[in-house]
Amino acid sequence: MSMNVPSDTGAPPEIEHPRTKLVLVLGLLSIPIPLLGPVAWWMGNQELRQRDDDDRGQLVLGRTIGMVMSILLLVVLGLLVTLAAVGQGWLLTGGQYRTLIKASLVTIQILIYSFALGIVLSLVVGVARLSDHRWIRGAALAFVEFARGISSIILIFIMAVAIPILLDVPQASKILLAAIALGINMGGYGAEIIRGAILSVPKGQVEASLSLNLTPTQRLRHVILPQAMTVILPPMGNLTIEILKGTALVSLVGVADIMQSANNIRQEQLFAQEGTKAVLFLNVLVLYFILAQIVNVLFKLWERRVEKSYEGGRTLTPDELPAHIRHATPGVTG
Amino acid sequence: MSAIDDAATEAAEAPEEREIEEYRPHRKWYRRADIMVPVLVLVVVYALLVGYVESPNFFRTRMEAPGGLVNFDWMWFFHLIPLMLQGLLVTIKGALLGFAVAVVLGFFLALGRRAKLPFVSWPTMAVIEFIRSTPVLVQLFFWLALERAIPGLNLSPIALLMVGLGVHYATYCSEAYRAGINSVDKGQWEAATALNLSPATKWTRVVIPQAVPNVLPALGNYLVAAFKDAPMAFVIGVHGVLFFADQVAAETFRVTEPYLIAGAGFLVASLPAAWAVRQLERKIAYERI
Structure with a gap:
């Protein structure tokens, strides 16, 4: 050359x-x-x-x-x-659209409740799946198998209809009960996601944090989870969309969500002898699609933020360095 | 001492084992027991389910329901098991029929998605994305309304479930197939082109035999998922496991036992299925999709 x-x-x-x-x-x-x-x-x-x-x-x-x-x-x-x-x-009439959009707030509410419960459950159970104690591991595995094995619709029925009578608790709020059922369902799948993500963090990171004498909680909070986040987020977004789809089921136990008000509109149409209109459910589908895409975009933004936090920034000028570092660095006059 | 013994026995046994477990890929597939036995079992079970399971018109208990003050009655709970099994079989049948549609339709969706022409692949992708992110329940209502709106079309509820579940899970299957087709090595395509194979031969003899085993576990997972979505078809009148619980609850004004036994029966059916899929996953070297 x-x-x-x-x-x-x-x-x-x-x-x-x-x-x-x-x-x-x-x-x-x-x-x-x-x-x-x-x-x-x-x-x-x-x-x-x-x-x-x-x-x-x-x-x-x-x-x-x-x-x-x-x-x-x-x-x-x-x-x-x-x-x-x-x-x-x-298209539907304006009033019908207003009903649907009002009802979508209920759907979003249920989604938020069950998402919160699902995240907590999946964190707890996902970490418990990797516990050192056999019994904790076994209990977590049993929970995961139960939550993933049972159909969410049957779980909703058990939760919202059978449990209040069985345990003699007053039927507090169907929204809450249905959200608990969906949250359990999400927890089962989410626990597996989090377990896989924790296992995907390189072993050296755990060893390093052990040698730095971090407590297990600190290790999880500051070392493992931040690195597992890039692996957790994409499947978690899909799972959230699955749960959003699952919220349509709560209409069957009588919560006034999108699907329930769509059925009400259908009843009105039947009463007015207009016949069942497929276009009504098409509108409902589009509404759900928009909600799902909003969830999708939110997760994409979150992913981007996490990815950005791993890109190193530019080198700081001596003036921007924190004081204690600036004084300790040779060659930099503060 | 014992370790040496073990090693010796292992060495002695190894050749025998190899002879027994000899892998003969040159044998025709229909002469290989490891393929034919599962296929036959599947076909027989499938035929029995589809042919002999009939959906009962109503679920009537033979036993007097216990009085209203009891929260939970074991006797009645166990009495409900045969009725629940009838409903569960109908649900399984619906799920299997729907999934049969999904497996076939999904492949064509995957082909459409991979098409070179953008005005074929884009609308396919849009449809897949739309169907994937909307609830099956609403889709079932949509198909029901569409069926009512078209005069002269008279589908049974289980056929409607088949369409709804099939179309929904076809989109999932198409993603799995797409990943499987993409995982076929590029050299295989080039070799098929170099050998001047026709498109039909290329697909049936080269691509599909390599792509489909990779996606079998994913398909199995979707089958379990479809089975979990199947009970909601009671809203369109399929007399499955949830319809059983609903009807018994409505007739006897007791809600705890029917729903709990529906859940228990469901777990009994879905946990072994999920386990079988995991075994399959372990058996087949399978790249994560």
Whole structure:
């Protein structure tokens, strides 16, 4: 090799990519104008395919928003056209939409309750699955097998109908009971996710924290869980969407969620001799889809934040260093 | 001393074992016992379930329900077991029928998703994403309403469950298939092209035999999941395990025993299934999807 050829081992020069911003702007614009969604999606994908070196966060965000909007656009268009062909009406009345959106607050409430319980349960049980004591391990395994083996709908019925009578407790709040059932269900799956994630943390980290004399709680809180987070989040987002789908079941025990009010609207339609309309449930499906995508985007943002926290920042200037370090560093005059 | 003995016996036994467990891939698949026995068992069980399980019109208890002051009565609880089993069999049948649709439809969805033409792959992906993130319960109501809206179409409840569950789980299966197809080595595709195999031969002889065993555990997991979603079909009139609990509760005004026995029966059915899937997972070297 001749010496004249410049070596290409050095870092490539930083190139500003004008399309990154364009994709993000297009993605954001597609929220009011869904027609731009496919454009943002396509452009984002092209860009992502070409480059893998610099930060892809903005591209991914713009592309994801564009993707969500174009999926919505396609689904709504396609199915509405189909139904119109069958000879149905296009949309519900405004009042019916208001009922559905009010009821979606109940759904979100149940989702939040069961998510909170599910996270706590999965943390506790996931850690207990790896405990040193045989009995704790066994109990955790039994819980996981129970929660994953039983159907969530049967669990909801047992929880909301049978348990209050069996234990002679007053039927406090069906929302709470149903949320407990869903939380147990989520806890079973979440415990396995967390167990797998804890096992995926390199062993050296545990050994290092042992040699630093951290207590088990400190070890979990400050060393293991932060590193397991990148492994936990993607399946946890999927699991949350599964639980959101599961909240539709609480309507069967009489909680006034989206599905229940959809059924009420159906009863009204039957009473008014309009017949059962498939378009009503199509609207409900779209509502659930929007909720699921909101959950999806929230988890994506969270993932991005976690990933960002692992990227090192730039080097601090001497002025920005904390005082005790600045004084201790030789060569830096404070 | 004993360790040496063990080693000696092991050395003595090893060749025999190898002879017994000889793997003969050159034998035709229909002459291999390790393939044919599970297949036959599956076919027989499937045929029995689909052919002989009939959904009872109503679940009537033969025994007088205990009075209202008792919270829980063991005698009555055990009395409900045969009725519960009838309902459970109908639920299992519905889940299996739905999953049969899902396994086939999912493959075509996966093919559509992989298509080179963007106007085929994008709508497929949109449909998959939409169906995946919406509840089965609402979808079942949707199919019910659609069926009512189309005049001349008269589907039985279990057929509706088959459609609803099948379409829902087809999207899950398609993701599994896609991962399996992607896991087939690139060299295999190139070799198939180099040998000038036709697309049909390439798929049936090269790709599918390598892709499908990898995804079998994932499919098994989805089957268990479908089984867990099947009881909710009582809202469209499938006389399954939850319908049994609901009807007995409505007739006798006792709610604890029917629902608890439904849950117990469900666990009895789903835990072995999940265990079997895990055994399968352990057996098949399987890349995480």
